[in-house]
Amino acid sequence: MSYQPNPTRYQNIEYRRCGNSGLKLSALSLGLWHNFGFVNDFENSRNIIHTAFDNGITHFDLANNYGPPPGSAEEVFGKILETDLKGYRDELIISTKAGYTMWDGPYGDWGSKKYLVSSLDQSLKRMKLDYVDIFYHHRPDPETPLEETMAALDLIVRQGKALYAGISNYKAEEAQKAIDILRQLGTPCVIHQPKYSMFVRDPENGLLDVLGNNGVGCIPFSPLAQGLLTDKYLNGIPADSRVATSGVFLNESHITPEKVEVIKNLNAIAQQRGQKLAHMALAWLLKDSRVTSVLIGASRSEQVLDSLQSLKNIYFTTEEIDAIEGVLKS
Numbered sequence: 001m002s003y004q005p006n007p008t009r010y011q012n013i014e015y016r017r018c019g020n021s022g023l024k025l026s027a028l029s030l031g032l033w034h035n036f037g038f039v040n041d042f043e044n045s046r047n048i049i050h051t052a053f054d055n056g057i058t059h060f061d062l063a064n065n066y067g068p069p070p071g072s073a074e075e076v077f078g079k080i081l082e083t084d085l086k087g088y089r090d091e092l093i094i095s096t097k098a099g100y101t102m103w104d105g106p107y108g109d110w111g112s113k114k115y116l117v118s119s120l121d122q123s124l125k126r127m128k129l130d131y132v133d134i135f136y137h138h139r140p141d142p143e144t145p146l147e148e149t150m151a152a153l154d155l156i157v158r159q160g161k162a163l164y165a166g167i168s169n170y171k172a173e174e175a176q177k178a179i180d181i182l183r184q185l186g187t188p189c190v191i192h193q194p195k196y197s198m199f200v201r202d203p204e205n206g207l208l209d210v211l212g213n214n215g216v217g218c219i220p221f222s223p224l225a226q227g228l229l230t231d232k233y234l235n236g237i238p239a240d241s242r243v244a245t246s247g248v249f250l251n252e253s254h255i256t257p258e259k260v261e262v263i264k265n266l267n268a269i270a271q272q273r274g275q276k277l278a279h280m281a282l283a284w285l286l287k288d289s290r291v292t293s294v295l296i297g298a299s300r301s302e303q304v305l306d307s308l309q310s311l312k313n314i315y316f317t318t319e320e321i322d323a324i325e326g327v328l329k330s
Contacts, residue, residue, distance in 0.1 A: 023093070102122075196221075
């Protein structure tokens with residue numbers, strides 16, 4: 001039987017305006033960084049996509065190098081899109097990025113116009129799309145003039161290969177310069193994707209102010225700090241955790257007794273709010289009106305459903321905020 005999405009999918013999720021643009025994103029977006037490559041079970045990946053869309057998540061976030069292997073997440077998503085969601089393309093926001101190493105040689109990395117245009121052409125072929133909704137420069141390039149990189153984003157939008165331009169991993173000063181250049185070119189920057197969580201507060205050092213002042217949306221990635229902001233590590237390192245199975249982005253050195261104590265204290269506050277720690281961590285980001293959406297990851301459909309529970313309470317009292325800050329500063 002062909003896939004039929006839930007007819008009530010838009011009734012129970014909030015959609016937030018992306019800065020000053022006309023674009024709205026679901027409060028939670030699904031990132032396809034892990035669990036959607038050739039090495040993963042296709043039917044499981046398919047079920048995760050279905051579950052997200054059935055519950056009103058309309059934004060699917062990719063990059064050229066997502067997999068593994070690089071490029072395979074786009075190809076897998078493209079297959080699911082073609083077989084199951086082709087008739088719903090206009091209900092979806094599909095984003096991709098380029099900026100990290102994708103192929104050998106001097107034109108397969110960073111921020112040259114050559115790389116960005118070529119990379120997006122490849123991404124569109126992998127996903128069998130005419131255009132993406134958002135195309136990001138994935139990270140600043142210290143050697144390519146920012147004017148060239150932003151001119152590439154402007155060109156891509158004018159060519160109709162992307163509807164909106166975005167940036168990722170730019171610090172406050174870099175972001176302001178990029179936003180100014182794009183504004184002068186006539187293609188506004190509509191969104192920025194920084195790493196942001198209770199444990200990674202860098203965007204608070206000026207970046208959120210830059211985005212708010214310029215009407216640019218914000219979509220944090222790694223909101224659960226690679227799983228630290230969950231109840232997974234309250235009693236040691238489980239055998240099936242990312243630490244035990246790969247240790248690439250999170251390893252035992254990150255899980256110190258002091259960090260576990262902080263996690264336990266945060267968990268106690270979450271329980272007082274009637275939430276799991278992961279739910280509170282997602283809600284904590286969404287309490288800021290400058291945050292348009294939060295990127296979640298999932299290895300099972302159940303994790304998508306669990307993350308959606310965070311939207312039931314994104315309000316924090318002053319006392320709760322103070323208690324959380326006290327724990328994080330301890």
